[in-house]
Amino acid sequence: MKLSTTLKAVAAIVVLLVIFAVAAMNYHNKAVSMDEKVNAAWSQVLNQYKRRADLIPNLVNTVKGYAKHEKEVLTQVTEARAKVGKMEISPKILENPKAFAMFEKSQSELSSALSRLMMVVERYPNLKADKNFLALQSQLEGTENRIAVARRDYIEAVRAYNTLLRRFPAAFFLRITDPELRPKPTFTISEKESQTPEVSF
Template sequence: MRSMSSRPSSTVSIGLRALLLALALTLLSGCGYNQIQSKDEATKAAWSEVLNQYKRRADLIPNLVNTVKGYAAQEKEVLIRVTEARAKVGQINVNAEDAASLAAFQKAQGDLSSALSRLMVVTENYPNLKSDQSFRDLQAQLEGTENRITVARGRYIASVQDYNTYIRQFPQNFTAKMFGHKEKPNFTVENERAISDAPTVDFGAAAPAPASTR
């Protein structure tokens, strides 16, 4: 008799739990929980693409430096600056969730961009280098990569802004606080210009005469 009477109670308990679970899911969805997860994943994907493009640039630099060295070994200081700037970028373990880490990463990338720009200016003094096909190919790849970096960085900035705006709005702000979702740091204005300026070479410009070795 007891086993028979416990069945309705067990059925009610299961039904109640299912109802509470459905209600919880509905409340979470209505409070933006699912959207927060989606936007969080979008920022992570956008950041991965930023790193991918920066790595592509770093991978091009050794070949570029070696090609320039073959024609302009005397530009030792400029070549060393590019190599050192690239090494510093590789030493940074960036955490996009940490503002200080992101700022350090941004500065290092800005320094590398500046060193590359200086290298490209120096190559104007060497007509034979500018006419070398391997150098021209590397330059085209570098310019393409700089453009991809700009696009990837822009998408990441927009993704973070979208995420931060969303979790600050009501009622998502309560959901975000409940589950520990905080605003993400973004690229700052500082060093942004240095990072954004892609190295360029005007192959049509008249090159200055090389300094006399006498």
């Protein structure tokens, strides 16, 4: 009788351990998959930013031919692109909120410089009609759209991953199986970007 009770207790413990192990493995695998999805989405963001950076020299040179007096704006774009190009972007950037914020800031500065460049273009009708410029402008607009989509996909992948890390019971199991996992940073909108633009007639 005692042996039967002991066997039942051992069997119950084994069943609980198996259930615990299966749940831990499930959440570990889910976290790994989501982490890889975040990394893939981040790679796509970097890919689109690189595409934009590669277009800029041709765009600046085309504008330079028409807008020689706009040296300040052309210099700002060139300097912003150079600053972005100098940044070392390691896979660990997603684990370093300060490095991520610096990356985001430099990309925002480049976006602002490009916006100023496009405003300058409005003053030069011949430039706006130039086939090379129109092709570059179209490529840049397409790239900006791709950047927006890549950022959106990254933000969604990070949201799902960070949520998994915080929700129970996943949080409990992941603290045991993967204590090194940390929430990933996401993009933010600066106060300047969130302001409604003024329209005057």
